[in-house]
Amino acid sequence: MKLLLTSAGISNTSIRNALVDLLGKPVSEASALFIPTAIYGIPNGGDIVRRVICGSLGDPFCDLGWKSLGLLELTALPSIKEELWVPILRETDALLVGGGDCQYLCYWMQKSGLTDLLPSVLRKTVYVGLSAGSMIMTRFGTSYRNHTLPAESDKSLGILDFALHPHLDHEWFPDNSLANLEKLAATIPVPSYAIDDQTAIKVTNNTIEVISEGNWKLFPPSIS
Template sequence: MKFLLTSGGISNDSIRNALVDLLGKPISESSALYIPTALYANPNGPAMAARLIRGETNTAPFPDGFTSMCELGWKSLGVLELTALPSIDEKCWLPLVKETDALLVEGGDPLYLCYWMRQSGLADLLPELGRETVYVGLSAGSMVMAPSIGEDFVGWKPPTGGDRTLGLVDFAMCPHLDHHDMPDNSMANAEKWAAGMPVPAYLIDDQTAIQVVDGVVDVISEGHWKLFTQE
């Protein structure tokens, strides 16, 4: 599996070009499944999910330069709701996941997303998907790939407690760096958060993405970012 871990989605040409390169074909010839689950732990989550699926980005949480991953011109697009999967037969969804070109994992609450990734079985499936599959994360959808997210990002609390996430990459991420609507995400605060993390941490703004292919990490950016490593 290949990863494109973004802060604000496919927000500029560099990130879009990286997505096309990872797919190995145009977006218009590619299939995708959109996973909105992380939104539901946020206030007004269901309405936000509906707007993003419809491509109404003017009413999305961060409208400046924000593009819904659903409106990129996919050949086919489906919605995969993780909370439904434990109650239905795998044959209703598993073949589709294995056949799709891209998984588009929306932002919201990273621990709520992590919980349902595990409960649904998707977390166990991800490492088994072929190299052709591209995982595209946005905010929480990116953070959930890290080993942990840090106490600063804990909102919804899982039954087991803690801040542990999936650990499919060996670094952590702080998204929305220096976003004008998120004063707590200043560089100074992000560095304090990163200093408390047990792994290297990328601090990235909404014009930046982290690409991971076969363990090799590349930063794609038209904005600003910083890699914080513990001494």
């Protein structure tokens, strides 16, 4: 299993090098599928999807110079025969999972059947998350509640046994100060990584490595 969990995308050379290492080839020789689903759970989601794909918003992600780039919209998959999308998923080198609403993304990953496929898919494919796309693989997720899903719907898949808090000290997210995230981490029964937009978590099987040209902090699990 190979994952690169970013806060904002491939924001610096160190994170890009980590991606290339996980892929085992240059980005220009790798295929990618982009999952935009989580973005539709936040205001103005449709336009944000367009800007992420075009590279006019945030750090490089879809616009890294992939050999090929496709879209995999999870909300459409339950109505499509698996033979139309599962082979493409299994053949791709990188699965790019965008940010937005964790709960909305988690629901559709489960509803579409992607969650069940991940263990076998990730034997070959590199999972590259951005914000919520990173958080849902851990033991912590959030929700904007701009949807009609049941309130008790899962906010994360819990595949990795730690929590992730992206956008540390970002001006767009005033609640994400180090002090506030430390208080939040004190309520979570697993270790928590707070990372800024110049930091990513690289996971190779059971090995966790912090890749950073910025700031980050590892908090211990809560004591209860």
